[in-house]
Amino acid sequence: MNILGISCDYHDSAAVLVRDGILVSAAQEERFTRLKNDSSIPRHAVDFCLSQGNIGLKDIDRVAFYEKPFRKFHRILLSSLATYPAGLPFFVAAMRSFLLEKLWIKNKIIEELHIPEDRVSFVPHHISHGASTFFASPYCDATIVTIDGVGEWATSTIGKGKDNNITVMAEQQFPHSLGLLYSTITAFLGFEVNEGEYKVMGMAPFGKPIYADKIWKLLNLFPDSSFRLNLEYFSFQISESSPYSSKLISLLGKPRDPGSHFFTKRSGFPSYFGKKPADYAKRCEENQHFADIAASLQYVAEHIIFSVIRHAYTIAPSKNLCLAGGVFLNSVANGKLQKNTPFQHIYIQPAAGDAGGALGAALYVNRTVYQSKPFIMTHAYWGKEFSETEILHAAKSYNLSFRKIRNTRKLNTVIINAIMNEKVVGWFNGRSEWGPRALGNRSILADPRDPAIKDIVNTKIKFREPFRPFAASVLAGHEHEIFDIPASPGLPINFMLCVYPVNKKWRKKIPAVTHVNGTSRPQVVNKKDNKRYWELINDFYKKTGVPLLLNTSFNIKGEPIVNTPTDAIQTFLTSELDLLVMGNFIITKQSNS
Amino acid sequence: MKKILVLISDIQMTIIMTIFYLVILAPFSLFVKSKIKPFKTKKKNSNWERIHITSNNKDLMKQY
Ligand SMILES: [Fe+2]
Numbered sequence: 313m314n315i316l317g318i319s320c321d322y323h324d325s326a327a328v329l330v331r332d333g334i335l336v337s338a339a340q341e342e343r344f345t346r347l348k349n350d351s352s353i354p355r356h357a358v359d360f361c362l363s364q365g366n367i368g369l370k371d372i373d374r375v376a377f378y379e380k381p382f383r384k385f386h387r388i389l390l391s392s393l394a395t396y397p398a399g400l401p402f403f404v405a406a407m408r409s410f411l412l413e414k415l416w417i418k419n420k421i422i423e424e425l426h427i428p429e430d431r432v433s434f435v436p437h438h439i440s441h442g443a444s445t446f447f448a449s450p451y452c453d454a455t456i457v458t459i460d461g462v463g464e465w466a467t468s469t470i471g472k473g474k475d476n477n478i479t480v481m482a483e484q485q486f487p488h489s490l491g492l493l494y495s496t497i498t499a500f501l502g503f504e505v506n507e508g509e510y511k512v513m514g515m516a517p518f519g520k521p522i523y524a525d526k527i528w529k530l531l532n533l534f535p536d537s538s539f540r541l542n543l544e545y546f547s548f549q550i551s552e553s554s555p556y557s558s559k560l561i562s563l564l565g566k567p568r569d570p571g572s573h574f575f576t577k578r579s580g581f582p583s584y585f586g587k588k589p590a591d592y593a594k595r596c597e598e599n600q601h602f603a604d605i606a607a608s609l610q611y612v613a614e615h616i617i618f619s620v621i622r623h624a625y626t627i628a629p630s631k632n633l634c635l636a637g638g639v640f641l642n643s644v645a646n647g648k649l650q651k652n653t654p655f656q657h658i659y660i661q662p663a664a665g666d667a668g669g670a671l672g673a674a675l676y677v678n679r680t681v682y683q684s685k686p687f688i689m690t691h692a693y694w695g696k697e698f699s700e701t702e703i704l705h706a707a708k709s710y711n712l713s714f715r716k717i718r719n720t721r722k723l724n725t726v727i728i729n730a731i732m733n734e735k736v737v738g739w740f741n742g743r744s745e746w747g748p749r750a751l752g753n754r755s756i757l758a759d760p761r762d763p764a765i766k767d768i769v770n771t772k773i774k775f776r777e778p779f780r781p782f783a784a785s786v787l788a789g790h791e792h793e794i795f796d797i798p799a800s801p802g803l804p805i806n807f808m809l810c811v812y813p814v815n816k817k818w819r820k821k822i823p824a825v826t827h828v829n830g831t832s833r834p835q836v837v838n839k840k841d842n843k844r845y846w847e848l849i850n851d852f853y854k855k856t857g858v859p860l861l862l863n864t865s866f867n868i869k870g871e872p873i874v875n876t877p878t879d880a881i882q883t884f885l886t887s888e889l890d891l892l893v894m895g896n897f898i899i900t901k902q903s904n905s
Numbered sequence: 906m907k908k909i910l911v912l913i914s915d916i917q918m919t920i921i922m923t924i925f926y927l928v929i930l931a932p933f934s935l936f937v938k939s940k941i942k943p944f945k946t947k948k949k950n951s952n953w954e955r956i957h958i959t960s961n962n963k964d965l966m967k968q969y
Pocket residue numbers: 437441460461462463637638665666
């Protein structure tokens with residue numbers, strides 16, 4: 313029984329193949345097309361999923377789409393009426409995209425995938441989110457909470473999962489959305505919606521939540537954790553160009569210019585920003601104001617998230633909690649869940665956002681229609697793998713100097729020596745990751761002990777804002793020694809989905825992965841999930857006494873994470889990465905000739 | 906339907922939709938406005954809609 317799950321037409325399109333209840337492959341379209349957050353029909357991701365499963369389109373028993381396009385259209389139509397006549401710009405833009413494209417997704421699937429109409433299923437958006445977490449979790453009973461921007465009408469749901477069933481018990485509807493509140497302030501702070509939310513989260517520790525009372529003005533929170541946005545501060549419901557109104561500007565001041573650099577006295581002014589501006593002190597002060605807004609938003613968002621989850625416990629109690637929706641990519645809030653809610657065990661799968669809807673839709677059809685056996689997602693390596701011949705072919709076609717070191721211990725020694733000498737290494741190994749995080753198969757690695765390395769990685773390749781922290785991959789068994797984490801953090805820590813405080817005595821030892829507020833975002837690496845990566849970190853540990861490496865995604869700013877050996881080589885050549893390791897090959901920049 | 910729609914240029918589409926919204930939808934908006942629940946301004950003590958959707962609903966995945 314082959315089920316193909318698809319999500320597309322909003323952002324982060326993806327495809328997954330589930331066979332007899334077990335996941336075979338999962339990938340986002342952006343990794344193939346190289347267009348960040350690509351939302352088009354995931355043709356390449358579908359091709360990959362089929363070839364990974366050694367099947368053709370004719371072998372697909374059912375296609376599961378992650379939402380209901382007509383129901384979404386219904387929401388757009390009715391909200392345009394509700395906001396009449398101010399909703400004109402929104403209506404015109406939405407009608408164009410719906411009438412010309414989005415409403416016909418069913419026909420596109422039937423035509424492009426040659427699937428008969430009766431074999432296409434449409435799973436509601438938030439049920440896809442719920443299924444993506446519960447049906448990939450280790451639990452047969454759990455409370456399910458989903459929170460995002462918006463699906464069809466729902467913006468958050470509370471439900472219950474039991475064996476092969478999911479029951480949704482409560483929902484909040486558009487326009488009252490925590491995801492849209494977060495995105496609106498993200499836009500106000502000069503970052504791109506659906507992309508810059510991570511940056512707001514990274515910026516927050518540089519500020520203090522002194523404007524929390526102002527953020528609270530944007531909504532009315534009820535005692536049962538539900539809320540209604542005060543729509544006069546927002547314009548996402550009437551315009552596609554700006555999500556906030558002039559009233560929000562009167563409340564919070566002038567929005568941040570998206571083209572300006574963000575730096576405060578604490579973040580410092582990195583060399584890759586160029587020459588320090590003459591009015592540096594004034595700009596620091598202005599940016600401090602924005603950092604305080606970010607901190608206030610994060611504070612309010614956390615308060616709401618914990619309240620919703622505590623409320624969910626009262627209406628659908630369980631000791632297990634499954635979470636999904638873009639809001640649960642907020643790793644700072646995720647790291648505080650166990651301290652602030654009654655749940656003992658928590659599960660989130662790596663693609664908690666809309667790409668994960670493809671997984672949820674497929675698993676939902678599998679479990680509820682075909683009653684397939686349970687599947688547990690313990691690792692994120694569901695993407696494409698490349699053979700030695702393919703790697704070799706790519707290296708040769710670029711005329712690069714390479715050598716193969718068959719003995720992995722020897723290979724590790726070369727890599728670790730480079731890392732210990734302030735070198736930055738591109739690491740390409742095995743199947744690519746599912747979800748927005750690089751988890752040791754398409755990663756850039758560096759020395760976490762080196763206080764200067766953050767600037768070096770940024771100057772050489774990432775060019776990230778100086779306030780954004782770098783994450784760490786830690787050997788399983790050492791996480792409690794280094795980080796202040798709950799006794800059983802569960803699987804989300806394998807997916808780098810939670811931020812935790814670094815224990816005091818370690819903060820000075822690993823400055824490159826310790827954020828300004830003393831926290832870090834660790835990924836626990838188990839030998840059984842990624843032996844090759846585990847061995848590398850273990851060899852680094854033997855040499856240095858530090859059981860972790862700095863790990864950041866293998867990409868240049870603004871590009872998707874690399875997928876193929878050619879992507880890796882191109883990124884290697886256009887950046888100042890010192891070394892590229894692909895499988896057992898070490899590639900340097902000297903030309904072969 | 907889609908085949909006809911793609912023949913219309915962007916500008917024509919914008920004009921048609923603008924007229925449609927401002928003229929045709931005007932009476933509907935007056936009628937529907939106060940009935941669209943999520944937009945109602947009436948004070949409540951909760952914004953949770955209590956629902957009950959289960960996996961046993963066989964039609965759940967058929968609706969588009
Ligand atoms: Fe979503």
